[in-house]
Amino acid sequence: MLKLDLVQFLEASPTPAFAAGPDDRILFANRAAQTLFGRDDPSRWEPVSELIPQWRSSGATFQASIMGGSGEWTDCDITVIDGLGEAGDIAIVMMAAGAPLGLVSGEANRRLQFIIDMLPQAICVFDPEDRYVLWNKRYSDLYADIAQSLRPGIPLEEILKISLASGEMSEVVGDGDLWLKQRMEKFRRPTSQEEQQLRDGRWLRHDDRRTPDGGAIGMRIDITELKQREIWLRELFEANPMPMLLCDGEDLAILQANTAAVDFYGFSKPELVLKTAMDLHVEEQKTQFETALTGLADHCNARTVWRQQASSGKMLHVLIYVRLIHEGTAKRLLLTIADVSDRVHAESEANRLAHHDALTGLPNRVLFYKELEEAIAADGADELVVYCLDLDGFKPVNDTFGHAAGDAVLKQVAERLKAQTGDRMVARLGGDEFAFLFRAHGGSKTDLANRCIAALERPFMLKGLSIKIGLSIGIASSPADGVDGESLVQAADRALYSAKAAGRGIWKLAADGNAAGNPDETPAEPHVRSA
Numbered sequence: 001m002l003k004l005d006l007v008q009f010l011e012a013s014p015t016p017a018f019a020a021g022p023d024d025r026i027l028f029a030n031r032a033a034q035t036l037f038g039r040d041d042p043s044r045w046e047p048v049s050e051l052i053p054q055w056r057s058s059g060a061t062f063q064a065s066i067m068g069g070s071g072e073w074t075d076c077d078i079t080v081i082d083g084l085g086e087a088g089d090i091a092i093v094m095m096a097a098g099a100p101l102g103l104v105s106g107e108a109n110r111r112l113q114f115i116i117d118m119l120p121q122a123i124c125v126f127d128p129e130d131r132y133v134l135w136n137k138r139y140s141d142l143y144a145d146i147a148q149s150l151r152p153g154i155p156l157e158e159i160l161k162i163s164l165a166s167g168e169m170s171e172v173v174g175d176g177d178l179w180l181k182q183r184m185e186k187f188r189r190p191t192s193q194e195e196q197q198l199r200d201g202r203w204l205r206h207d208d209r210r211t212p213d214g215g216a217i218g219m220r221i222d223i224t225e226l227k228q229r230e231i232w233l234r235e236l237f238e239a240n241p242m243p244m245l246l247c248d249g250e251d252l253a254i255l256q257a258n259t260a261a262v263d264f265y266g267f268s269k270p271e272l273v274l275k276t277a278m279d280l281h282v283e284e285q286k287t288q289f290e291t292a293l294t295g296l297a298d299h300c301n302a303r304t305v306w307r308q309q310a311s312s313g314k315m316l317h318v319l320i321y322v323r324l325i326h327e328g329t330a331k332r333l334l335l336t337i338a339d340v341s342d343r344v345h346a347e348s349e350a351n352r353l354a355h356h357d358a359l360t361g362l363p364n365r366v367l368f369y370k371e372l373e374e375a376i377a378a379d380g381a382d383e384l385v386v387y388c389l390d391l392d393g394f395k396p397v398n399d400t401f402g403h404a405a406g407d408a409v410l411k412q413v414a415e416r417l418k419a420q421t422g423d424r425m426v427a428r429l430g431g432d433e434f435a436f437l438f439r440a441h442g443g444s445k446t447d448l449a450n451r452c453i454a455a456l457e458r459p460f461m462l463k464g465l466s467i468k469i470g471l472s473i474g475i476a477s478s479p480a481d482g483v484d485g486e487s488l489v490q491a492a493d494r495a496l497y498s499a500k501a502a503g504r505g506i507w508k509l510a511a512d513g514n515a516a517g518n519p520d521e522t523p524a525e526p527h528v529r530s531a
Contacts, residue, residue: 016076016095024048024055033095038069048093052078066095121219128214130156130187142204142220145169157184171204172197187216195223203227242336245277249324249331252277252293264339266311277335280308282315293333299323305340317344357428359407360414368427368435372485375437376478384478385445387436388492389417389452392470392504394432401462409460409467416455420448435489440477449473449507457505472499473507 007028010017016036018029029042039045049055054064065073076095113134116123122139126132131153140147145168146159160183163169164176173179186192192208203226207219237244243261245254257272265272265280277293278286285307292304300322308316318337325332355367363371375384391413398406410432417426417434424438436448452471459466474496476488491510499508 018042018093020048020093026051036066036068036074036095052093121221123220124218126156126216126218130216132156132159133215139220143170156187160184170198170200172199187218195227240336242338245272245335245337246325247277247333247335249296249333250294252290252333255332261337264310264316264337265308271311277333282307282309293322296322296324296333305344315341317341360411360428362414362418362434363425363427365427365429368425368429368437369485369489371425372437372488375439376485382439382441383445384488385436385438385440386476386478386488386492387434387449388429388474388476388489388496389434389436390472390496390500391432391456392472392500394469397467397469401465401467405462408462409469412460413456413469417452420451420455424448435492445475445477446507446509449475453505453507470505472496472504474499474510475507476510 010019010028010030014032016030016033018033019027021027024047026042026045026048029037029045034040034042037045037051045051052064052066054062062078064076064078066076068074078093078095080093112125113136116125116134116136119136120138122136122142124132124135124139132150132155133152135150140150143163145166146163149159149162157180160180164173164180186194186206187208189208190210192206194206196204196206198204202222202224205221205223207221208216210216237246237256238258240258241260243264244258245261246256247254253276254273257269261272262269267275278290281289289306293300304319306318306320308318310316317340319340321336321338323334323336325334355364355370356362357364372386394406394409397409410428413432413434414426414428421436421438424436427435427437429435438448452473456469456471459468461467474492474494476491476495478488495508495510499506502508
């Protein structure tokens with residue numbers, strides 16, 4: 001039998017509790033226990049070991065799952081106090097039962113509220129019916145327009161409608177009905193993330209996730225600084241005067257292009273983002289550029305001058321600075337393009353001027369000797385031929401008409417000689433001295449001399465006046481007339497002076513030692529162009 005005071009104690013307890021005898025039979029159960037198990041008349045209940053699968057009859061505290069009267073399992077913290085009967089054979093069982101998410105109360109509620117209040121983000125907790133359960137102060141401060149309406153059990157959709165109706169909602173919203181529909185659709189997904197701008201200019205990221213029991217936890221993160229940095233970087237990219245391309249790190253597909261790149265290449269942005277970085281290069285450099293950038297593990301400073309083509313077909317010379325960017329697991333390459341076309345053209349022009357005659361545009365003495373040495377080193381099968389040419393009667397032109405008139409005549413001479421030589425090298429060595437360099441491909445090495453002499457026999461017109469000059473030529477060839485460039489030129493030069501001495505307007509070969517000026521031999525008859 002239970003003492004009256006023990007019965008009164010159990011009945012007054014708000015916690016489900018009952019007393020059990022030595023055979024585990026229920027002797028008494030308070031109303032809270034009867035509600036939990038969904039039955040009355042405890043004398044007809046099953047033994048404790050059947051009611052509580054994890055039952056421990058000795059004094060202890062343990063956790064157990066109990067099948068409630070509704071057919072749902074409920075987790076409980078169970079405390080057993082035994083030895084309370086007259087013979088020490090009665091146990092009192094106190095059960096602190098758990099509850100669904102929407103009914104959390106008491107100490108667990110206070111602990112959870114304390115935890116979410118400590119978090120730096122705005123947090124809200126919902127039950128499986130999308131009703132509010134808990135929220136922290138940061139959440140209510142963030143949404144001041146609905147703070148007074150928040151209460152446990154109110155549906156999220158109702159709160160959103162209240163916010164829309166207030167006209168003071170924090171978020172920037174266009175079509176309210178469409179926004180509400182989309183917002184609830186996203187909220188009901190297993191996970192949902194979106195960025196939302198507030199009226200005061202701040203940005204929030206909504207991060208909603210479903211819990212295993214069907215409820216949800218929402219987090220609102222202030223990303224204003226992050227968005228501001230993104231805007232600044234985007235503006236820096238877009239407004240940068242240097243052409244810039246953002247490319248995929250694997251296939252080098254162009255992902256973004258700034259305005260400077262559009263202007264530089266002449267393609268529209270939609271056209272550029274359909275290309276790869278290799279597509280902008282000339283054909284012979286595409287593979288080389290792809291190899292240089294594929295697998296790049298660090299930043300790359302520009303060293304190579306690449307050749308690219310604009311949409312117009314214009315040739316571009318560029319240096320490309322590469323910066324490696326990681327976006328999560330993805331790799332991006334930021335290409336900054338420096339146009340060095342003017343520099344390349346200037347260097348090319350400087351090189352041309354260093355190796356070409358400023359007046360006639362012909363190769364000068366330096367380039368002639370360079371080409372001569374390279375031709376000798378190449379050791380071709382055909383005979384290498386050198387002409388040394390000198391104008392006859394040119395000095396009187398300068399003396400009579402002045403150097404400007406002489407320069408005009410020299411330019412015309414150069415044009416007539418180039419017209420006769422085709423792809424053969426024609427150089428101006430200085431003054432009125434010229435030189436040819438070519439290989440006699442199975443033909444006569446003297447045919448060209450006849451044509452050139454004939455070409456200069458035609459008068460030159462200068463300010464309405466007819467000016468007539470002539471041409472003398474000395475010819476030498478390798479290997480007969482020398483084994484090096486200087487020997488060839490000297491042999492041709494001596495042949496030229498022999499032609500001058502023999503009457504001018506003719507050509508002579510450096511042969512049999514005659515052109516070399518051997519005084520002991522009879523000079524050969526001069527070779528004169530046929531009439």
